Amino acid sequence: MRKKVIAGNWKMNKLLNEAEDFVTDVKGDVPSFDQVETVVVAPFTHLHPLVQKAAGSDVKIGAQNMYHEDNGAFTGEVSPEMLKDIGVDYVVLGHSERRELFAETDESVNKKVHASFKHNLTPIVCVGESDEQREADQASEVVEAQVKKALEGLTNEQVQDVIIAYEPIWAIGTGKTATAEDANAMCAHIRNVVKSFANEEAANQLRVQYGGSVKPANVEELLGQSDIDGALVGGASLKADSFLQLVEAGKHE
Numbered sequence: 001m002r003k004k005v006i007a008g009n010w011k012m013n014k015l016l017n018e019a020e021d022f023v024t025d026v027k028g029d030v031p032s033f034d035q036v037e038t039v040v041v042a043p044f045t046h047l048h049p050l051v052q053k054a055a056g057s058d059v060k061i062g063a064q065n066m067y068h069e070d071n072g073a074f075t076g077e078v079s080p081e082m083l084k085d086i087g088v089d090y091v092v093l094g095h096s097e098r099r100e101l102f103a104e105t106d107e108s109v110n111k112k113v114h115a116s117f118k119h120n121l122t123p124i125v126c127v128g129e130s131d132e133q134r135e136a137d138q139a140s141e142v143v144e145a146q147v148k149k150a151l152e153g154l155t156n157e158q159v160q161d162v163i164i165a166y167e168p169i170w171a172i173g174t175g176k177t178a179t180a181e182d183a184n185a186m187c188a189h190i191r192n193v194v195k196s197f198a199n200e201e202a203a204n205q206l207r208v209q210y211g212g213s214v215k216p217a218n219v220e221e222l223l224g225q226s227d228i229d230g231a232l233v234g235g236a237s238l239k240a241d242s243f244l245q246l247v248e249a250g251k252h253e
């Protein structure tokens with residue numbers, strides 16, 4: 001059975017003291033890492049203090065982006081080596097907000113995925129179709145192309161450690177969630193796409209999260225589906241009690 005990954009993507013929210021208080025509040029109550037992987041995905045300025053706050057607990061810390069080079073003349077960028085150096089374990093790549101607002105492409109996501117493995121960071125690769133693409137019946141092919149390009153050139157050993165987050169753009173921050181059946185069908189499709197270029201074992205181990213208006217009221221139904229291995233959560237991850245309910249739902253014995 002694949003272990004669930006519940007990741008709270010705070011986006012550009014919380015000041016440092018609020019972020020630290022959050023980790024202090026939740027860290028004693030999150031289930032053990034063997035039961036569910038709990039990740040707080042925070043703004044760059046908060047990462048180092050949060051790694052220190054979370055030390056010795058089952059909370060892991062993730063970044064929301066990075067550049068693919070190790071170092072150099074790239075003003076304003078943060079490297080995978082810098083993230084690893086301060087104790088970050090996960091990195092979200094290709095979030096739709098970055099694709100839409102900051103010109104992130106499938107090619108840049110692919111470079112970042114390779115860079116994440118070079119520095120032993122677990123990539124959470126976001127894919128998902130827009131409302132127009134879904135209306136035009138293009139959702140499956142859009143997601144297929146994003147997955148193939150993002151994972152291009154990875155070994156089977158790397159593929160099995162990838163986390164893909166299926167986040168339909170129309171469900172992000174809108175209160176509209178994909179039905180559990182539709183979300184599961186797309187997550188299963190993603191696994192089949194992975195099987196077209198990686199071996200069966202790698203494709204079966206890779207985790208596929210769902211994201212888009214996940215909250216305590218719908219998380220159990222979503223996580224109960226055969227191919228949904230976790231959730232990438234925005235709004236409902238900002239409050240400690242709601243976040244704890246989400247991670248609790250991801251637990252397996």
Ligand SMILES: O=C(CO)COP(=O)(O)O
Pocket residue numbers: 009095167171172173174175211212213214232233234235236
């Ligand atoms: O974009 C998301 C997580 O990365 C989803 O955000 P919401 O949970 O606020 O819809």
